[in-house]
Amino acid sequence: MKFNIIHKDPKTKARTGRVETDHGDILTPIFMPVGTAGSVKAVHQRELVDDIQAQIILGNTYHLYLRPGLEILEKAGGLHKFNGWSGPLLTDSGGFQVFSLEENRKITEEGVMFRSHIDGSKHHFTPENVMDIQRIIGADIIMAFDECTPYPADYDYAKQSMERTHRWLNRCINRFGATQGKYGYNQTLFPIVQGSVYKDLRKQSAEFIASCEMEGNAIGGLSVGEPAEVMYEMTDLITDILPIDKPRYLMGVGTPTNILEGIALGIDMFDCVMPTRNARNGMLFTSEGIINIRNEKWKDDFSPLDPALAGYASNFYSKAYLRHLIISKEMLGAQIASIHNLSFYLWLVAEAREKIASGDFSAWKDAMVKKTSMRR
Amino acid sequence: MKFNIIHKDPKTKARTGRVETDHGDILTPIFMPVGTAGSVKAVHQRELVDDIQAQIILGNTYHLYLRPGLEILEKAGGLHKFNGWSGPLLTDSGGFQVFSLEENRKITEEGVMFRSHIDGSKHHFTPENVMDIQRIIGADIIMAFDECTPYPADYDYAKQSMERTHRWLNRCINRFGATQGKYGYNQTLFPIVQGSVYKDLRKQSAEFIASCEMEGNAIGGLSVGEPAEVMYEMTDLITDILPIDKPRYLMGVGTPTNILEGIALGIDMFDCVMPTRNARNGMLFTSEGIINIRNEKWKDDFSPLDPALAGYASNFYSKAYLRHLIISKEMLGAQIASIHNLSFYLWLVAEAREKIASGDFSAWKDAMVKKTSMRR
Numbered sequence A, B: 001m002k003f004n005i006i007h008k009d010p011k012t013k014a015r016t017g018r019v020e021t022d023h024g025d026i027l028t029p030i031f032m033p034v035g036t037a038g039s040v041k042a043v044h045q046r047e048l049v050d051d052i053q054a055q056i057i058l059g060n061t062y063h064l065y066l067r068p069g070l071e072i073l074e075k076a077g078g079l080h081k082f083n084g085w086s087g088p089l090l091t092d093s094g095g096f097q098v099f100s101l102e103e104n105r106k107i108t109e110e111g112v113m114f115r116s117h118i119d120g121s122k123h124h125f126t127p128e129n130v131m132d133i134q135r136i137i138g139a140d141i142i143m144a145f146d147e148c149t150p151y152p153a154d155y156d157y158a159k160q161s162m163e164r165t166h167r168w169l170n171r172c173i174n175r176f177g178a179t180q181g182k183y184g185y186n187q188t189l190f191p192i193v194q195g196s197v198y199k200d201l202r203k204q205s206a207e208f209i210a211s212c213e214m215e216g217n218a219i220g221g222l223s224v225g226e227p228a229e230v231m232y233e234m235t236d237l238i239t240d241i242l243p244i245d246k247p248r249y250l251m252g253v254g255t256p257t258n259i260l261e262g263i264a265l266g267i268d269m270f271d272c273v274m275p276t277r278n279a280r281n282g283m284l285f286t287s288e289g290i291i292n293i294r295n296e297k298w299k300d301d302f303s304p305l306d307p308a309l310a311g312y313a314s315n316f317y318s319k320a321y322l323r324h325l326i327i328s329k330e331m332l333g334a335q336i337a338s339i340h341n342l343s344f345y346l347w348l349v350a351e352a353r354e355k356i357a358s359g360d361f362s363a364w365k366d367a368m369v370k371k372t373s374m375r376r
Helices: A045-050 A061-066 A070-076 A079-083 A095-099 A127-137 A155-178 A199-211 A228-239 A256-264 A274-280 A312-316 A319-327 A331-358 A361-373 B045-050 B061-066 B070-076 B079-083 B095-099 B127-137 B155-178 B199-211 B228-239 B256-264 B274-280 B312-316 B319-327 B331-358 B361-373
Strands: A002-008 A015-021 A024-028 A030-032 A057-059 A089-091 A105-107 A112-115 A122-125 A141-143 A188-190 A217-219 A248-250 A269-271 A283-286 A289-292 B002-008 B015-021 B024-028 B030-032 B057-059 B089-091 B105-107 B112-115 B122-125 B141-143 B188-190 B217-219 B248-250 B269-271 B283-286 B289-292
Touching: A002 A331, A015 A331, A024 A030, A030 A331, A045 A312, A045 B312, A057 A061, A061 A095, A061 A127, A070 A079, A070 A127, A070 B319, A079 A089, A079 B319, A095 A105, A095 A112, A122 A127, A127 A141, A127 A155, A155 A188, A155 A199, A199 A228, A217 A228, A228 A256, A256 A331, A256 A361, A274 A283, A274 A331, A283 A331, A289 A361, A312 A331, A312 B045, A319 A331, A319 B070, A319 B079, A331 A361, A331 B331, B002 B331, B015 B331, B024 B030, B024 B331, B030 B331, B045 B312, B057 B061, B061 B095, B061 B127, B070 B079, B070 B127, B079 B089, B095 B105, B095 B112, B122 B127, B127 B141, B127 B155, B155 B188, B155 B199, B199 B228, B217 B228, B228 B256, B256 B331, B256 B361, B274 B283, B274 B331, B283 B331, B289 B361, B312 B331, B319 B331, B331 B361
Parallel strands: A030 A269, A057 A089, A089 A141, A141 A188, A217 A248, A248 A269, B030 B269, B057 B089, B089 B141, B141 B188, B217 B248, B248 B269
Antiparallel strands: A002 A015, A015 A024, A105 A112, A112 A122, A283 A289, B002 B015, B015 B024, B105 B112, B112 B122, B283 B289
């Protein structure tokens, strides 16, 4: 994997760049649609390419490991071949899901024992086998096995959790270095900064992660319930420490505002289920603000969802029709809203790239934060 | 509306033809995807055109009347404008749905009082207002308000029900003739043959319907639980009576076999929820037979769903991937299977048209019935 910075914003830490993978290039800053179980919910693969203009999508190791399982994924030749998405892919480590199983998992130094949410069967994730699993799934970018420290966490727990994440990272790096991709293309491993909302822990973690000299770095454990200001403060602190010449991925973030502020703080990659999950509930992100399509006021608004965007869904379908579909629980409603919201997120980062390139990012960002967070 | 017969099969009553409407032509025999509440479930409008190659779709008056309601449909300029389907449209009369409400409806000579399944509100359908409602929805082909006589029905009930349907038809024709389309294009009214499984009633009904001299005719009250042989016997009897130079629509039918046999008996138009409903349960119709995609045997079959068909879904996605999606209850599974099954139905009638044109229909039909009804 290669990363080149193309433009730097003069007033903020924002930058544009290009990540090169064996499955194609990614222009940053970028938002990555989440394809939990090998499918971005309600969205066809060609819609990701043609309408949403996604450049990289995510898969979830926990879900894919349980279903369809490694045997089938390996037989298929990896997730790209299995689901037909031929661009860059990133998988999380499964850590976030297994830790959140609560009653059904036990953490030891070795790893996490857990029971499947599907059939109650017992499984064990360790830093080593999570590397092996992600080798088999075959994503271009794979993530270290960490604990996404919950919020709030007291200082002692946050410290212990971070230190275990660091010890696990060493094991991940060793296993990753001792193995190879299974399908003839390169994979790269991103380590993850933890440390909850404690500045000294975040600093310590960022320094440790930086010292690992991997090809890209991630920030985890944010956007988990803490105030947005705290998230920005931690991000700002961390991006001052992480190497400037490597891509930085802020995991699980966020709202359009979070993304714009993250870009200003030097973040290059984002992912979040919000655009698709909220779509299914009838919440639309648009270039003119947020719409609850279930509201009475849209019932006879026959204008397109958002003509400022390029895709089919945003231009072909009207607000009144989408409102009808969502209220009638028609699947097409979730489909249209999902394509639309993802189109909006990809449009937003594309606009940000343009504004960084032209040197107008800072003022545009402030105006855009205001505009896109307004309720229409 | 115009109808021209293009080819006649020498050995059966099958024929090909062209129905001309103000929203475009329909080549017959044709299958019409069902768009219950203004959406063919899980299918985008452009997929109906590009992948499925649908020529005409259905809407359900009962559902559309309740949601989004007539005020919005009229403001939109009719259903075509509302949902963006610009080809020919057919609406049923709502009779089938309101009669099936059972506990929540009361039938009188005047019409049917019923309660909405959505909010319990009270409504009244009469032959007259059902014509007005379908004028507002704005379908190209609208259906008479009838009772789809349930099966089994004793002779006396079947006769009374048929006679009421005939009296209601006179009222439909009067109202239809006294009103005009609301959006500047023509609408046409199809009457419906009833009479349950009684030959003399079916004969009497078909003669009455034929005497109305409408532009097309429909057969209702079949495929409601009676043996397939009885359905074919009734259809055969009726198509001998209905005028040869008008399109004939066999309502709510059916399996691929039912459609092929119906074509042989001189039917031109079909509709059924089976391809979409069964798709959502993982049952696929293919050119090589029927697949239950949930079966273990497909788990590592990475071949496309059905390369004999032209559309995206049937060629791009593999059986193993679709199996995974259906088992994981991912919406994309229902989407893929729905496009695929509708593509198959449209492929089947297109093949039938070709075989009728080339004079090879009869032998092809027998082989195809065998092939497409086999479980793979």
